[in-house]
Amino acid sequence: MEKEFNPFLVSGYRGAKYFCDRESETAVIKKNINNNINTTLFAIRRTGKTGLLHHVFETYAKNTKVACVYVDILSSVNLKEFTNQLATVIYNRFPENQGIGKKVIQAIKLLRPLISFDTLSGSPELSFELGETKQYEKTIQQLFSFLDSQNKKIIFAIDEFQQILEYPEKNTEAILRTHIQTLKNTNFIFCGSNQKMMHEIFNSAKRPFYASCSNLHLDFINPDKYAEFIWRIFAEHKRKINKQSIDLIINFTSCHTFYTQYFCNYLFASGIKNIELTDVQKTAIEILQLNESTFFQYRNLLTNAQWQLLHAISKEEKLYKAHSNSFLSKYRLGTSSMVSRGIEALLEKEMIFYNTSVGNSYYETYDKFLMRWMQHK
Ligand SMILES: Nc1ncnc2c1ncn2[C@@H]1O[C@H](COP(=O)(O)OP(=O)(O)OP(=O)(O)O)[C@@H](O)[C@H]1O
Ligand SMILES: [Mg+2]
Structure with missing residues (x-):
């Protein structure tokens, strides 16, 4: 049987129909x-x-x-x-x-x-x-x-x-x-x-x-617009998905385009016609398991201190005050200057980014799946 075209693209461009907002x-x-x-x-x-x-x-x-x-x-x-x-x-x-x-x-x-x-x-x-x-x-x-x-x-x-x-x-x-x-x-x-x-x-x-x-x-796509897009694409391919499930996808991937697309692509490929919340939860776990070997490779590229810091940033999800006492002591990260050096290194290696396009700037882990994986460790 011919494989069904997956409308959630994870590479390339195939026209406005598959492009959100x-x-x-x-x-x-x-x-x-x-x-x-x-x-x-x-x-x-x-x-x-x-x-x-x-x-x-x-x-x-x-x-x-x-x-x-x-x-x-x-x-x-x-x-x-x-x-x-x-x-x-x-x-x-x-x-x-x-x-x-x-x-x-x-x-x-x-x-x-x-x-x-x-x-x-x-x-x-x-x-x-x-x-x-x-x-x-x-x-x-x-x-x-x-x-x-x-x-x-x-x-x-x-x-x-x-x-x-x-x-x-x-x-x-x-x-x-x-x-x-x-x-x-x-x-x-x-x-x-x-x-x-x-x-x-x-x-x-x-x-x-x-x-x-x-x-x-270019900021992240508006979550409401992304939700509508996901619903439409599934509907056009005779799949049903409810709002709660879509919200979970958007939340889990922080509406970061590539990760949201990847998640939907994976879910679409499962072939489920009537997608329930439990299917989305199962997909999330599967994606993290599938990517685990990549996460371990990341660990090999970092020092222990950098890995610990990345873990802490992932747990915070959005880190607004990298030098606050509460952040340093909560994760036992040592001195403020050690954290500064660690952040420099993680930015350089593109493991985290600094979002300055919002009123209150913050650090966040780039790879959304790594971030979710670390949050569960
Ligand atoms: N508005 C959109 N709607 C749906 N899918 C999109 C949209 N924008 C990008 N994508 C998909 O998301 C993935 C990542 O997008 P793209 O490669 O354009 O990002 P990028 O910012 O150029 O990434 P990089 O920083 O790695 O160069 C691609 O698979 C692309 O097809
Ligand atoms: Mg590019």
Whole structure:
């Protein structure tokens, strides 16, 4: 029997039907685009940044005057690889037999890239063998300006943008900023999963991108909207689920997009037609058991003191006062400076995040399943 499509996605984007809310954020990005303003998208990990980029793109799918280009640069380690990825996505984005495709392909070929084929997907990959950084800079400029001159609005989303800080070419930010500034028909959306590095690039007064974009903060999805979405998707697939069960899912996963999606995906896959609260409780336990080996791996990556601190933060769920006597003594965490060092390390390893988007900032464990698992230990 063919496996039923699981409508709760845990990777990729499959259209507005399977995408919950994000209406106001979509509107803000589109307004920026209409006004020729570049956007920087800030959010903690796994809230749905990449999904939102594709959701915005989908709204332009039938608009022949707009072309959207998406590039994820996480795997690039230097300017050469950045240039190769840029050329590859542009080459693959505009098929030769459609629209401006022919012109794009001819223009790229003039830059003399080597064209190979990915062994898994079979799609073309471009690479340049140029001597110096300057030549890569020139190629980037040529790629951007060529697209910019095509009488189309180009929307360029660069995902995992913080990766440029890892390049040995320390002037990458300046290079990109200089060329981006000169474009007339191209708008950028910069997005990244490492908040600290993204803030460094865009909010530090000494750096090239400072104050050059409109910042958009992506928060968690509104729980009521998420509840309605979950109910609708189950109903459309002839499943029944009551409000109490949905509330438990949202609560258990703290409405953190990836974890809520994962939970619903798992529950959907169980095939239960009439979902009761006990089914949701059973699913929660199963998910924690399934992930236990990952939790033990986390433990191996941390010192004992860091693990104890993570445990304490998980138990608190939201930790508002990390240095209060009551927190230190409740979990026997030693001195305030020991906790400071521990928090630094846990933030660095992305085991916790600091939520500053609310009035009263707090620390919270990133992995919602690890958090629930620790709360039961
Ligand atoms: N609004 C949404 N409705 C339903 N599912 C969503 C929504 N946003 C994201 N998702 C799903 O949640 C998962 C995580 O989303 P996504 O990868 O977009 O997050 P991210 O913030 O880019 O994560 P990372 O920080 O790891 O890059 C994906 O499986 C995606 O399909
Ligand atoms: Mg992402």
